[in-house]
Amino acid sequence: MNLIHVIILAIIEGITEFLPVSSTGHMIIASSVMGIAADPFVKLFTIAIQLGAILSVVFLYWRRFLQSVNFYLKLFIAFIPAAVFGVLFSKKIDALLESALTVGITLFVGGIILLFVDKWFNKPMIKEEKEISNLTAFKIGFFQCLAMIPGTSRSAATIVGGMAQKLNRTAAAEFSFFLAVPTMFAATAKKLYDFHKEGHVFTGEEIKLLAIGNIIAFIVAMLAIKTFITFLERRGFQIFGWYRIVIGAVIIGLILSGHQLQTI
Structure with missing residues (x-):
């Protein structure tokens, strides 16, 4: 993995982490196309640079993170389902992360759902985070578990x-x-622990690449968040749905025609 790979993957992460298009799916495909996906450090890198992206949320919404203890309680409650499922099915999740075909299928199916989500849920009653009850937060947390299937998109699952x-x-x-903060922090911490547990030791070069990747992801994610919220208020989800369908169809088509996009 070189600096060019780092820059490309970090930009992809920053743009896609908070859009309903699957950052993990995009990075799996990108790293596979660049021929570096099988490298254990690359697999760690694609998870660890999410930390830079989620810190952009804390930076942009810092006032929300200082407002009340109840805010953190709701995030914790919403985080519980993903934490439990992540521990119970970690090996199966890791196996799915090896499959570009899984990414293609879930991108395609998720795209179809996004085409109709604005029509399905067109009578909202809750306009601010402070109106969300603990029970509602818990229910949203179960939707987040769907994102353990690569290509689903954590953002798409929790927004829907x-x-x-x-x-x-x-x-x-x-x-x-907001929910991305504890979720992605925990995912990054677990990946770093597993990397260390498997006997890997970071080199100075790898630490530098991780630092650069997180900084780039942080900057790009800030721009993406601001743009996404403005766009979402005006246009809704259909364009993201069509994007997912096209990308998913291309990936599936390439694999079925014999192209090697598998990450193993």
Whole structure:
């Protein structure tokens, strides 16, 4: 893995982490195309640079993170389902991360869902995070578990989950951003622990690449968040749905025609 790979993957992470298009799916495909996906450090890198992206949420919404203890309680409650499922099915999740075909299928199916989500949930009652109850937060947390299937998109799953619980687009998107903080922090910490447990030791070069990747992801993610919220309020989800369908269809088509996009 070289600096060019780092820059490309970090930009992809920053753009896609909070959009309903699957950052993990995009990085799996990108690293596979670049021929570096089988490297254990690359697999760690694609998870670890999510930390830079989620720190952009804390930076942009810092006032929300200082407002009340109840805010953190709701995030913790929403985080519980993913934490439990992550521990119980970690090996199966890791196996799915090896499959570009899984990414293609879930991108395609998720795209179809996004085409209709604005029509399905068009009578929102909750406009701000403070109106979200603990029970509603818990229900949204179960939707987040769907994102353990690569290509689903954590952002898409939690936003759709929020809208299903009568949150409007903006409130659902922002709660998805907030929930990313404990979720992605835990995922990064676990990946770093597993990397160390397997006997890997970071080289000075790898530490530098991780630092550069996180900084780039942080900057790009800030721009992406601001743009996404504005776009979402005006246009909704259909364009993201069509994007997912096209990308998913291309990936499936390439694999079925014999192209090697598998990450193993």
